[in-house]
Amino acid sequence: MRLAILGAGDVGRSVADLAGEYGHEVVAIADSTGAAIDPDGIDVERALERKVGGDAVGTGDPEAVFETDYDALVEATPTTLGDAEPGFTHAKRALEADRHVVLANKGPVAERYEDLRAIEAESAGSIRFEATVGGAIPVLSTIEDSTPQAVTAVRGVLNGTANFILTRMAAEGLDYEHVLAEAQDLGVAEADPTFDVDGTDAALKFVILANVLADGGFALDDADVTGIQDVPGSALDLAAEDGRTIRLIGEATRDGVRVGPRLVPENGALAVTGTRNIVQIETKHAGSLHNSGRGAGGPETATAVLSDVGRLPER
Amino acid sequence: MRLAILGAGDVGRSVADLAGEYGHEVVAIADSTGAAIDPDGIDVERALERKVGGDAVGTGDPEAVFETDYDALVEATPTTLGDAEPGFTHAKRALEADRHVVLANKGPVAERYEDLRAIEAESAGSIRFEATVGGAIPVLSTIEDSTPQAVTAVRGVLNGTANFILTRMAAEGLDYEHVLAEAQDLGVAEADPTFDVDGTDAALKFVILANVLADGGFALDDADVTGIQDVPGSALDLAAEDGRTIRLIGEATRDGVRVGPRLVPENGALAVTGTRNIVQIETKHAGSLHNSGRGAGGPETATAVLSDVGRLPER
Numbered sequence: 051m052r053l054a055i056l057g058a059g060d061v062g063r064s065v066a067d068l069a070g071e072y073g074h075e076v077v078a079i080a081d082s083t084g085a086a087i088d089p090d091g092i093d094v095e096r097a098l099e100r101k102v103g104g105d106a107v108g109t110g111d112p113e114a115v116f117e118t119d120y121d122a123l124v125e126a127t128p129t130t131l132g133d134a135e136p137g138f139t140h141a142k143r144a145l146e147a148d149r150h151v152v153l154a155n156k157g158p159v160a161e162r163y164e165d166l167r168a169i170e171a172e173s174a175g176s177i178r179f180e181a182t183v184g185g186a187i188p189v190l191s192t193i194e195d196s197t198p199q200a201v202t203a204v205r206g207v208l209n210g211t212a213n214f215i216l217t218r219m220a221a222e223g224l225d226y227e228h229v230l231a232e233a234q235d236l237g238v239a240e241a242d243p244t245f246d247v248d249g250t251d252a253a254l255k256f257v258i259l260a261n262v263l264a265d266g267g268f269a270l271d272d273a274d275v276t277g278i279q280d281v282p283g284s285a286l287d288l289a290a291e292d293g294r295t296i297r298l299i300g301e302a303t304r305d306g307v308r309v310g311p312r313l314v315p316e317n318g319a320l321a322v323t324g325t326r327n328i329v330q331i332e333t334k335h336a337g338s339l340h341n342s343g344r345g346a347g348g349p350e351t352a353t354a355v356l357s358d359v360g361r362l363p364e365r
Numbered sequence: 366m367r368l369a370i371l372g373a374g375d376v377g378r379s380v381a382d383l384a385g386e387y388g389h390e391v392v393a394i395a396d397s398t399g400a401a402i403d404p405d406g407i408d409v410e411r412a413l414e415r416k417v418g419g420d421a422v423g424t425g426d427p428e429a430v431f432e433t434d435y436d437a438l439v440e441a442t443p444t445t446l447g448d449a450e451p452g453f454t455h456a457k458r459a460l461e462a463d464r465h466v467v468l469a470n471k472g473p474v475a476e477r478y479e480d481l482r483a484i485e486a487e488s489a490g491s492i493r494f495e496a497t498v499g500g501a502i503p504v505l506s507t508i509e510d511s512t513p514q515a516v517t518a519v520r521g522v523l524n525g526t527a528n529f530i531l532t533r534m535a536a537e538g539l540d541y542e543h544v545l546a547e548a549q550d551l552g553v554a555e556a557d558p559t560f561d562v563d564g565t566d567a568a569l570k571f572v573i574l575a576n577v578l579a580d581g582g583f584a585l586d587d588a589d590v591t592g593i594q595d596v597p598g599s600a601l602d603l604a605a606e607d608g609r610t611i612r613l614i615g616e617a618t619r620d621g622v623r624v625g626p627r628l629v630p631e632n633g634a635l636a637v638t639g640t641r642n643i644v645q646i647e648t649k650h651a652g653s654l655h656n657s658g659r660g661a662g663g664p665e666t667a668t669a670v671l672s673d674v675g676r677l678p679e680r
Contacts, residue, residue, distance in 0.1 A: 068650060071512075071515070072512055185651075186648070186650075186651030187654060195672035200386070200387075317632040333501070333668070335667070336658065336668040337659045338659075339657070340656070341654065342634075343651065343653060344652045344653075350652065353511060353515070353648065353651040360510060
């Protein structure tokens with residue numbers, strides 16, 4: 051398939067980098083600073099060099115991407131809340147032109163799920179969004195193949211930054227601020243880590259899961275969310291005496307979404323360590339499926355985008 | 366899709382039972398004793414009652430299944446080795462009639478993979494075989510979506526009977542024969558448990574995985590297999606002193622297949638307990654994905670069959 055990529059951050063660049071390996075062609079990559087467009091396939095290496103070198107990804111006009119002949123739009127611009135713009139309109143324009151949309155941007159499917167599905171219903175194109183939940187871990191495709199009706203709940207750890215911080219607090223007996231600083235030094239936490247540590251990032255993912263299970267009905271405001279900023283080191287010590295630890299656990303069912311720090315058995319499945327993520331998918335007929343892996347990262351998330359591209363139907 | 370099911374054991378019956386829930390229709394179910402056939406959809410409940418009650422699943426001729434109008438043949442007859450008959454010929458006949466084949470029977474894809482793919486290449490039908498590896502756990506679809514070229518190895522526990530026995534030996538300090546008897550009482554091990562305890566069942570699954578990674582080239586005879594019958598209780602005690610335990614671990618790469626009892630960290634991912642299975646899928650760009658869940662059982666395996674049916678292309 052021919053891919054038009056919006057977003058030239060870690061994910062967008064990794065998708066461009068790996069697309070050829072999966073048998074696809076990049077006809078455009080753009081962000082707010084510029085665009086590289088070529089209907090015969092752009093020179094990916096040079097576009098990435100320009101961007102990584104501090105220049106615009108190309109000299110073209112980002113607006114021109116929508117005039118290009120592409121099969122699937124990869125929406126990898128930063129997640130925004132509320133009206134989920136400009137990501138939502140990017141997806142809308144592609145669908146209205148009967149193109150497919152593969153999202154790595156959580157905003158449209160967390161905040162405006164039913165609106166997006168309504169536009170998809172009128173389009174020859176389809177939306178897929180595996181990359182919005184759990185990075186490299188195949189969560190949504192597992193639910194899709196099980197059929198959502200057969201899935202009763204999804205629970206797990208879907209934010210690697212928060213999980214890393216809690217793992218390190220427990221392992222070293224250090225307090226939150228200290229470990230946060232360490233995480234930022236390592237690049238595991240951003241300069242502004244708010245959405246990771248206050249539970250918003252995890253909540254967006256579990257809202258997306260609830261929308262998939264219930265076919266819509268949820269947005270971030272519907273989620274009951276508590277972050278990890280107030281977890282004291284002493285709570286982890288106390289938990290350890292009882293063979294437990296604390297993780298930022300989320301849960302999505304057809305009835306709603308909750309995210310918060312929870313006690314979990316120290317050696318249990320939910321006590322993933324470091325930046326690793328895990329989902330437990332509860333099913334009607336097949337018990338509990340656990341998928342764990344790397345929940346974030348450019349190449350990791352790109353593999354989810356490219357898995358989705360592989361599952362798009364012919365238009 | 367309209368399903369013709371060959372095999373009326375746990376798996377065949379569960380597929381018939383759940384097919385409606387997944388939106389599919391059963392037009393035939395047959396085994397060596399008889400067949401229930403109706404192009405408008407059989408009465409599944411009555412067919413299952415007959416079979417479970419000790420009668421034939423129907424009064425029809427099993428041969429007539431191939432004359433029925435169906436979209437996908439579900440091959441759920443017992444796994445056989447070597448020439449993989451009659452399962453192989455069942456699949457061949459369906460493909461030669463341009464129908465799809467969904468296998469729960471390991472024989473054709475473990476022992477005659479390239480032969481089957483060659484027939485598929487000449488057919489408008491496709492083969493899928495998620496149910497042959499890991500029951501409810503989506504292993505092959507995960508590899509397919511990642512693209513097999515991006516997967517370097519698959520490792521794990523894929524036999525629940527052997528895993529249950531080792532778990533109980535370690536937990537209770539009991540010897541192999543004692544725990545085997547317990548497993549048979551619980552229905553976790555068959556009256557003839559040979560293929561489970563000597564590693565053959567696990568090896569067939571890892572051979573199938575190696576065939577997927579390398580696009581053929583392997584059969585059971587190529588696998589290096591050691592079972593659990595000679596693991597003494599003392600080995601597990603010794604392992605425990607070192608924070609480890611023993612599991613029957615298999616590994617498939619493009620270079621081959623090995624199955625045998627291995628030391629693993631006691632609280633690590635590979636030390637799944639009871640009858641649970643786990644696969645670790647090593648990928649080029651996304652690190653290690655772990656999928657665990659129920660590796661066997663009628664409904665569990667049926668969900669894998671029905672996931673496959675959902676992923677069949679239109680003919």
